[in-house]
Amino acid sequence: MSAPRTARERVREEMTAEILAVARQHVAREGAAALSLRSIARDLEMAPSALYRYFDGRDALLSALILAAYGSLADEAERAAAVVAPEGEGDAARWRAVPRALRTWALAYPHEWGxxxxxxxPGYDAPEETVEPYARIVSALVRPIIEAEAAGRLQTGAHEGAISRELRDAVxxxxxxxxxxxxxxxxxxxIQAWSTIVGVISLEVFGHWRNTILNPGAFFEATIRTEADSIGLR
Amino acid sequence: MSAPRTARERVREEMTAEILAVARQHVAREGAAALSLRSIARDLEMAPSALYRYFDGRDALLSALILAAYGSLADEAERAAAVVAPEGEGDAARWRAVPRALRTWALAYPHEWGxxxxxxxPGYDAPEETVEPYARIVSALVRPIIEAEAAGRLQTGAHEGAISRELRDAVxxxxxxxxxxxxxxxxxxxIQAWSTIVGVISLEVFGHWRNTILNPGAFFEATIRTEADSIGLR
DNA sequence: ACTTGACATGAACACTGTTCACACTTAGGA
DNA sequence: TCCTAAGTGTGAACAGTGTTCATGTCAAGT
Incomplete structure (x- = not known):
């Protein structure tokens, strides 16, 4: 991440970035399943084996792509959470900007969402490095709630009954x-709102709304309105 | 589906079923990405090319597996929806049996859920044949709601404001x-409840609860309670 | 100036899906 | 009953894949 000292290190970093960029294009166009080291090497006009100097195998490259997708989505979520609320805008409207940004990103990069x-x-993704961007995404979604609570503007929702010790421990x-x-x-x-958001976006991106919901955008807006209401944001 | 007339047709049907069974085992064990025609042929002790007499290619076999998974899940959902309610059990408790069955199935067959x-x-799944089992799943989830409504026991939920014409058209x-x-x-x-259920199950099955929710079962129970309440079931 | 390390290569291996010409077996009509 | 046509299985072949490795080639550090 820091400034590369020698020329060697710099060209290496550039090469790594270039490989990642081409791989990302391939995934964006044809999906992760069709990702091929040899076709990347062809695009870069180099031998397939040369790629192994930068990533040790297809799975490692895919892990890097997953990590990059996490980072990109987290950036987007934080950007949406950071915009200052216009005068008179409520907490709910401010909160809704975050899930809306998630959906916009997902529609722009459906394969990355996948x-x-x-x-x-099959191998499994990198578990350790993904918790950081994952936390950033969830944090962005949570920040408006916390700020509303701190300001004493958070309502008590309708579905807030007594909570069992079991459930309290679970979360x-x-x-x-x-x-x-x-x-x-x-x-x-x-967390239920988070699940709903992921579910709604996944169902749309993965094509399950076909012939079912004619206007996914309108449905999504209604859904995040419901969720904001349920949490107690106004 | 009908009774096979000739012996040829019968052995063909058995062979097809056997291939499907082996393929299903492979998917259940290592996931769809690792599905290999040649390894199936090895398990069945026949030439890889022989499989083409029964399925024209890997994608077709995968489509059949997807269809079978849909059917299996739909059966499970209908079974859960069909149990007669015990004396004094409410509509909500009856409804919750359906999403609970979906989750149980998903945990038993995570790769099929995927x-x-x-x-x-990559190719894309068979769009036409899947709408029937998909409808069966959703119908099972919907039936208890309709019956409660017909009996006049459905409450008016908290989040039911006026609905825009746009949203009404969308659904x-x-x-x-x-x-x-x-x-x-x-x-x-x-539909929001459906999205939440799919989201919660997917997040659990795909491993996103790791180090986050310690007791997914308890959280799921709480979630479907909330959803039943939100719909107005009691 | 020379040696060491990083980089890139092409060939090779073990896989994969898919096609095809070829045998063999069975079913059904002449 | 024979004989033809369809169904079924085979092995070889082709094009593609990920991965490894011995071989060069070049730039940097001592």
Whole structure:
């Protein structure tokens, strides 16, 4: 990441980036399943074996692509969460900008979305490095909620009954990491909203709305309105 | 499907079923990406080219597997929807049996779940034949709602505001096919519940709950409780 | 100036899906 | 009953894949 000292290191970094860029194009056009080291090498006009100097195998390259997709989506989510709220805009409207950004990104890069939320690759993706961007995405979704709570503007939702100890324990890691000093019922509602958002986007991106929902955008807007309401944002 | 007349037809049917069974085992064990015609042929002790007498290519075999997965899941959903409610059990409890069955099936056959709700295969799945089992799944989920409505036991949910004409049109196919004489707001809530269920199950099956939700079963139960409540089932 | 390390190559191996000409077996009409 | 046509299985072949490795080639560091 830091400035490359020698010329060798610089050309190496450029080459790595170029390989990744071409691989990304291939995935964007034909999906991850069709990703071929040899066709990448052809595009770059070099021998297939040369790629092994930069990535040790197809799975490693795919892992790098998955990581890049995570990062790209996380950037988008943070950008949406960081825009200052226009005068008089409510917490709900501000929150909705984040899932909306997720959907826009997913529609622009459907195969990348599949890389993250679709069927896991046979080998399995890199578990350790993905938790950081994953946390960034969820954090972006959570920030408006926390700020509304801090300002005392968060309503008590309709579905917030008593929560069993079992359920409280189940979501404990999320409570501790993202929602300090927030009632567990709210945490559960937030994770449910997250599940709904991922579900709705995946169903649309993966083609399950065909002949079912004629206007996915309108349905998505209604869904995130419902979710915001359910969480207690106004 | 009907009784095979000649002995030839019968042995052909058996052979087809056997190929499908072996292929299913391979998918269940290593996932769809690793499905190999040659390894299936090895297991069956026949030449790889012989498989082409029964399925014209790997994609066709995969399509058959996808279709079989749809059918299996639909059977499970219908079975859950068909159990008679015990005395005094509410509509909500009855409805929850269906998403619970979906999750149980998904955990038992995670790769098959990926076949249906994961990243679409490069070629693309058979669009026409899948709408029938897909409709069966959704119908099973919808039946308890309709019956509660018919008995006049369906409450008016908290999130049912006025619905725009745009949104009503967006879900029109679902309204017409599955929810005759039901307010559009309820239809929207039902589709949102469907999205949440698919999202929650996919996130669990695809490994996104790792280090996040310690007790996925408890969280799932809470989620379908929330959804039933949101729809207005009691 | 020379040696060491990184880089790139092309050939090779073991796979994969798919096609095809060829045998063999069975079914059904002459 | 024979004989033809269809169905079924085979092995070789082709084009493609990921991966390894011995061989060069070039630039940097001592």
């Amino acid at each position: 890389l993250i939320f679709g069927t896991p690759v 404990a890691p999320v409570s501790d990491a993202l929602f300090p000093h927030m009632p567990a019922a709210k945490v559960v509602l937030a | 076949l249906i709700f994961g990243t679409p295969v 029109a196919p679902v309204s017409d096919a599955l929810f005759p004489h039901m307010p559009a707001a309820k239809v929207v809530l039902a």
